[in-house]
Amino acid sequence: MPLTPQTDLARYIQEKCGENVCLCYWCQKCTAGCPVAEHFDLMPSQVLRAAQFGQKEFILNSKTVWLCAACEACSTRCRQGIDITRVMDVLKIMAQREGIEPSVRTVPMFYKSGLRRIKLFGRVYELELMRNFIYGGFSPASWISGGCSLAICPWP
Amino acid sequence: MKMVHRGKLRLLPTRPSDQGPSDQPTKGVAYYPGCSLHSTAIEYNLSTKAIAERLVLSAVEGVSLDLAEPKGWACCGTTPAHSTDDLLATIMPLKNLKLIEESGYSCVAMPCPSCFIRHRTAIYDVRDDPGLRGQVAALRLGSGQARMRQMPSGEIEVEHLLTTMTERVGYDAIAEAVTQPLTGLKVVCYYGCVITRSAKITGAENYEHPTKMDQLVEILGAESLHWSYKTECCGVSLSITQLPIALSMSRRILRNAEEVRAEAIVVACPLGHANLDMRQEQINEQFGEDYHIPILYFTQLVGLAFGIEPRKLGMDKHLARTFPLLQAKRLIAAS
Numbered sequence: 001m002p003l004t005p006q007t008d009l010a011r012y013i014q015e016k017c018g019e020n021v022c023l024c025y026w027c028q029k030c031t032a033g034c035p036v037a038e039h040f041d042l043m044p045s046q047v048l049r050a051a052q053f054g055q056k057e058f059i060l061n062s063k064t065v066w067l068c069a070a071c072e073a074c075s076t077r078c079r080q081g082i083d084i085t086r087v088m089d090v091l092k093i094m095a096q097r098e099g100i101e102p103s104v105r106t107v108p109m110f111y112k113s114g115l116r117r118i119k120l121f122g123r124v125y126e127l128e129l130m131r132n133f134i135y136g137g138f139s140p141a142s143w144i145s146g147g148c149s150l151a152i153c154p155w156p
Numbered sequence: 157m158k159m160v161h162r163g164k165l166r167l168l169p170t171r172p173s174d175q176g177p178s179d180q181p182t183k184g185v186a187y188y189p190g191c192s193l194h195s196t197a198i199e200y201n202l203s204t205k206a207i208a209e210r211l212v213l214s215a216v217e218g219v220s221l222d223l224a225e226p227k228g229w230a231c232c233g234t235t236p237a238h239s240t241d242d243l244l245a246t247i248m249p250l251k252n253l254k255l256i257e258e259s260g261y262s263c264v265a266m267p268c269p270s271c272f273i274r275h276r277t278a279i280y281d282v283r284d285d286p287g288l289r290g291q292v293a294a295l296r297l298g299s300g301q302a303r304m305r306q307m308p309s310g311e312i313e314v315e316h317l318l319t320t321m322t323e324r325v326g327y328d329a330i331a332e333a334v335t336q337p338l339t340g341l342k343v344v345c346y347y348g349c350v351i352t353r354s355a356k357i358t359g360a361e362n363y364e365h366p367t368k369m370d371q372l373v374e375i376l377g378a379e380s381l382h383w384s385y386k387t388e389c390c391g392v393s394l395s396i397t398q399l400p401i402a403l404s405m406s407r408r409i410l411r412n413a414e415e416v417r418a419e420a421i422v423v424a425c426p427l428g429h430a431n432l433d434m435r436q437e438q439i440n441e442q443f444g445e446d447y448h449i450p451i452l453y454f455t456q457l458v459g460l461a462f463g464i465e466p467r468k469l470g471m472d473k474h475l476a477r478t479f480p481l482l483q484a485k486r487l488i489a490a491s
């Protein structure tokens with residue numbers, strides 16, 4: 001495996017965040033320490049491997065990019081110094097820009113509504129955040145049961 | 157509802173234009189509370205202000221800890237920004253830093269690890285990337301807002317409040333102000349993810365095994381126990397989007413704390429607090445556990461040792477009740 005990005009995806013990642021996925025030698029240290037790995041369908045190291053080979057759809061359709069909690073454990077521990085959390089962010093942003101149907105829908109919904117409120121108020125709207133927190137997020141049921149705070153906040 | 161009742165939630169958020177306390181720049185340390193500290197983590201804010209007041213009063217040599225809030229600060233963008241728009245994630249913190257710099261400060265303390273890491277990352281990114289710097293300078297953020305013609309100089313120091321307390325104020329100054337040592341209290345210190353990680357951005361030395369909070373706790377007279385989940389992730393916003401995952405993550409932390417017989421978990425993160433404190437009941441229901449571990453902010457612990465009245469530290473605002481523990485330790489009179 002050459003050490004410079006050979007595929008479009010690997011090159012794109014490097015251009016966006018400066019991280020060279022081809023440095024990964026698959027030691028799996030990132031996976032071993034990831035607190036969410038048991039819920040992932042692709043392990044962090046598998047994401048890196050797939051990125052080396054440019055398997056864009058394969059990665060962007062995975063749950064992993066959405067479930068990554070950005071806890072930075074993997075980035076801190078990678079012996080090759082790859083900031084994996086950043087790579088995950090690039091992939092998340094990429095999936096949203098390309099309009100790929102997210103495999104975990106609630107996550108991008110949370111991002112969108114969060115950003116809308118921040119743009120509107122300049123700060124996080126914690127009452128709504130807490131409504132989602134209490135009712136376990138963005139299920140249709142939570143929208144109904146959380147209707148009281150919706151009534152207070154008329155914006156969509 | 158419990159939360160609105162305890163004064164933790166407002167119907168409308170405070171807005172950047174809301175007038176803060178009168179901020180006369182004193183070249184001290186600015187204070188950027190972040191969104192949570194104005195609402196869900198109000199006890200963190202209360203206790204920080206209370207101990208800062210005490211430290212100023214005790215007039216520790218050379219320490220100016222007025223913690224003035226710069227007027228008009230806005231959200232750092234947090235997870236929604238850095239996960240959807242890399243440019244926005246850089247601009248939002250930079251705007252705040254510019255504002256803080258213009259108010260005459262060269263250092264800012266941030267109690268929220270997420271704000272802390274977003275601001276530090278933004279500085280780190282623009283410093284290393286001239287292209288990004290150009291992009292930021294050329295962008296107009298929202299309607300009616302001025303361009304960011306000038307960037308913050310990059311010299312402004314962004315610190316986590318824990319670092320401010322332990323390094324700027326110093327252990328000695330804190331030890332001097334202790335009037336009610338917390339003898340006999342056994343706690344574990346929970347740092348969470350991003351106070352220390354990633355080290356290239358936070359500059360932390362012991363990023364896998366941080367000890368600052370432990371040292372602080374020991375100085376207050378309490379005992380800090382060894383445990384394995386100091387820097388483990390609590391699930392952060394998965395608690396909103398994928399609740400079962402977050403519950404199982406937070407449960408592991410509570411379980412380890414219980415295993416080492418901790419009487420309380422000391423935290424330095426509003427989100428970690430939310431997940432461990434407010435979710436405890438749900439974790440108990442879901443997994444058939446029986447956790448009743450008070451989750452205290454480190455500032456509250458400092459405040460207790462300074463002899464500040466527990467209600468002034470927001471001790472009544474937790475969902476996992478704190479008063480039984482305080483009574484058992486004779487830190488407040490039994491009612």
Ligand code: SF4
Pocket residue numbers: 023024025026027028029030031044045048077078079080081082084
């Ligand atoms: S720790 Fe680094 S080198 Fe090892 S598998 Fe993960 S990304 Fe690759």
Ligand code: SF4
Pocket residue numbers: 030033034035036037044067068069070071072073074075084085088
């Ligand atoms: S940043 Fe994401 S991938 Fe890395 S350890 Fe944390 S949750 Fe796992």
